[in-house]
Amino acid sequence: MRIVLSNIGTLGDINPLIALALELKRRGHSPVMALPNVYRTRLEPLGLEFHAIRPDIDPTNNVLVEMVYDIKHGTEHGLRNFLFPALRQTYDDLLDAATRPIRADLLLLGELNYAGPIVAEVTGIPWASYVLAPLSFFSAFDPPVLPPYPKLAKADKKVPGFGRVIKRVARFVSRKWPEPIYELRSELGLPRGENPLFDAKHSPYLVLALFSRVLGEEQKDWPPHTVITGFAYYDADAGNAKLPSNLEQFVASGEPPVVFTLGSAAVLAAGDFYDVSAQAAIELDKRAVLLIGSDPRNKPKHDLPASICAAEYAPFSALFSRASLVVHQGGVGTVGQCLRAGKPMLIMPYSHDQPDNARRMKRLGVAKVIQKASYTPKKVTRKLRKMLDDPALAEKARVVAAQLQAEDGVKKACDALEGLYQRSH
Numbered sequence: 001m002r003i004v005l006s007n008i009g010t011l012g013d014i015n016p017l018i019a020l021a022l023e024l025k026r027r028g029h030s031p032v033m034a035l036p037n038v039y040r041t042r043l044e045p046l047g048l049e050f051h052a053i054r055p056d057i058d059p060t061n062n063v064l065v066e067m068v069y070d071i072k073h074g075t076e077h078g079l080r081n082f083l084f085p086a087l088r089q090t091y092d093d094l095l096d097a098a099t100r101p102i103r104a105d106l107l108l109l110g111e112l113n114y115a116g117p118i119v120a121e122v123t124g125i126p127w128a129s130y131v132l133a134p135l136s137f138f139s140a141f142d143p144p145v146l147p148p149y150p151k152l153a154k155a156d157k158k159v160p161g162f163g164r165v166i167k168r169v170a171r172f173v174s175r176k177w178p179e180p181i182y183e184l185r186s187e188l189g190l191p192r193g194e195n196p197l198f199d200a201k202h203s204p205y206l207v208l209a210l211f212s213r214v215l216g217e218e219q220k221d222w223p224p225h226t227v228i229t230g231f232a233y234y235d236a237d238a239g240n241a242k243l244p245s246n247l248e249q250f251v252a253s254g255e256p257p258v259v260f261t262l263g264s265a266a267v268l269a270a271g272d273f274y275d276v277s278a279q280a281a282i283e284l285d286k287r288a289v290l291l292i293g294s295d296p297r298n299k300p301k302h303d304l305p306a307s308i309c310a311a312e313y314a315p316f317s318a319l320f321s322r323a324s325l326v327v328h329q330g331g332v333g334t335v336g337q338c339l340r341a342g343k344p345m346l347i348m349p350y351s352h353d354q355p356d357n358a359r360r361m362k363r364l365g366v367a368k369v370i371q372k373a374s375y376t377p378k379k380v381t382r383k384l385r386k387m388l389d390d391p392a393l394a395e396k397a398r399v400v401a402a403q404l405q406a407e408d409g410v411k412k413a414c415d416a417l418e419g420l421y422q423r424s425h
Contacts, residue, residue, distance in 0.1 A: 001030070001105040001418075001425075002030040002032065002102055002106075003029060003030070003031055003032065003105060003107070003421075004031075004051075004106075004107050004108070005033055005034065005107075005108045006033075006034035006035065006108070006109055007035065008057075008090070008110070008113050009110065010264040012263055012264050012265060012334070013110060013132065014035060015233075015234045016132065016210050016233075016333075016409075017033070017110070017130075018048075019233060019409075019410050020108070020413055020414060021046075022048075022234070024417070025047070025048065031048060031049070032049045032051060032097060032104065033048050033050050034094055034097040034098075035051075035053060036055065036057045038056055038057045042237065051093070051097035052093065053090055053094055053097065053113075054090055055083070055085075055090070073148070074350070074351035075147070075352055079178075079197075083112065084180040084181070085180075087115055087180050087181065087184055090113065090114075090115040091115035091119060094113065094116060095119050095123070103123075104125055105125070105126075105421060105425065106126055106417065106420065106421050106424070107119070107120055107125050107127035108129070109128070109130070110129070111130075111201045111202075114201065116129075118181075118190070120203075122188060122190075126205060126421070126424040127203050127205065128205060128207070128420055129201060129203040129206075129208070130207070130208040130209075130413075131209055132210050132333070133211060133353040133357060134209075134216030135353040135357075137209075138167050139221050139222060140163040140164040140166070141219040142219050143162070143163035145356040145359050146166065146169065147352065147354075148173075150355060152165070170198075171195065178196045182196075202226075204224070204225070205420055206420045207222075207225060209226055209229065210231060210232045210409055210413060211332060211336065211409075212228075212336070213228055213407075214364060214403060215332075215357070216228075216360070227413075227416050229407075229409040229410075229413040230408060230409030230412060231336040231339075231409045233317065233337070233410070235316050235333075235337065236315060240315075241318055242315070243318045244314060247289065250289070250309040251289070251309075256287075257287040257288050257323055258281060258286050258287070258289075258327065258384065258388075259288070259291065259319060259320065259323040259325070259326045259327065259328075260273070260288060260291065260326075261291040261316075261326070261328050262291075262293070263328060263331040263333065265329075265331060266331070266350045267291075267292070267293035267298065270298045274299075275300050275301055275302070276377050277327065278290065278302075279381075280380040280384060282305065283381045284381055284385060284388075285307075286307070287307045288308045288309070289308075289310075289319065290308065291313065291319075292310050316333075317337060320337050320338055320343055323341070324388065325384065327345070328345060328346075328348070330347040330349040330355070330357045331354060332353055332357055338366075339400055340404055342402075343397055344396075344397045345361060346367065346368050346369075346370060346380075346383055346384060346387060347361060347369050347370070348375050349369070349371075350372065364400065365396040366396050366400055368383055368386075368387055
């Protein structure tokens with residue numbers, strides 16, 4: 001089959017698609033990657049067909065920084081000021097990728113590509129959707145943490161059925177956001193349709209939940225035809241999954257370090273995270289790795305001792321397994337790699353799905369949580385010291401990692417896609 005895989009987002013959103021595309025290609029299919037142009041150089045060395053879609057991802061774009069940093073309004077900023085102004089361009093680009101030079105047999109769409117379901121409806125091409133975290137389902141029976149209203153999640157423990165209130169609040173607050181989608185549908189002669197933020201983004205044929213059951217189980221109000229696959233891991237850079245030579249040398253030269261990272265999104269708005277992290281590592285007298293990204297503002301302001309190594313990027317799969325503990329922002333891709341490596345986590349969530357993922361990891365017994373406002377050298381040092389001295393936390397992380405070994409998210413997802421293709425052709 002010729003299958004177009006498409007989404008708009010950071011590496012955490014795109015890496016699972018790459019994992020699936022490589023497996024589909026290995027099985028003899030023809031995957032087509034319809035992604036922002038920034039990913040072209042990562043994809044073409046893998047021998048994957050690439051079609052650029054707009055908007056492109058520019059790390060210096062202030063709207064993207066606001067989207068990451070603003071806990072109360074970050075999601076709204078991202079939709080209304082970044083994705084939706086380019087909605088028609090996204091539609092045109094994806095329509096071209098789906099129909100030229102050859103019509104696709106199947107589409108696989110991420111939830112941030114709001115033009116995708118419209119392209120599927122206009123062309124009649126069968127489609128599947130995927131989500132990366134339980135938050136995306138907004139279940140009333142397993143209610144998520146809404147970043148602007150974190151206390152609502154606590155109320156659910158005390159008031160039976162309060163999850164329905166949380167679900168209604170999310171829909172009410174965002175009720176005006178998708179107007180550009182309704183306008184595009186009207187322009188194309190389509191009916192208004194279901195709510196694009198909660199309902200229409202899920203395929204009626206197949207929804208891939210690309211996360212482990214340790215993160216979330218099926219709920220009664222999830223979309224029909226949802227399949228929990230397990231994580232779809234991929235984090236190589238243009239096919240290279242090895243540590244940079246200087247980082248490899250550092251990791252191999254002593255005891256397992258504490259790793260500090262903000263993933264692929266929060267690193268755009270790091271603030272003083274890396275300076276505070278370095279101070280905490282020095283106070284603890286622990287070796288540490290700072291994954292600072294490419295933004296020069298993230299470089300620590302003071303010279304680092306030999307016990308701390310700063311690097312722009314490293315494949316988590318090659319680094320986390322050799323760490324003692326990982327401090328991160330709670331993005332689901334980072335969470336998945338920590339779980340796979342069997343390492344305890346200290347999570348400092350920003351927005352979007354991160355507060356909800358953090359709560360789930362704390363509930364699972366593999367993580368502690370610290371709020372961004374509390375991320376100071378003294379408090380981080382105290383938290384990390386307790387965690388590093390807690391054998392139960394480390395043992396629970398190892399137990400969960402063993403559970404994940406039985407899962408093969410890439411295989412299960414690709415099997416489901418082949419099943420949908422067979423049913424629809």
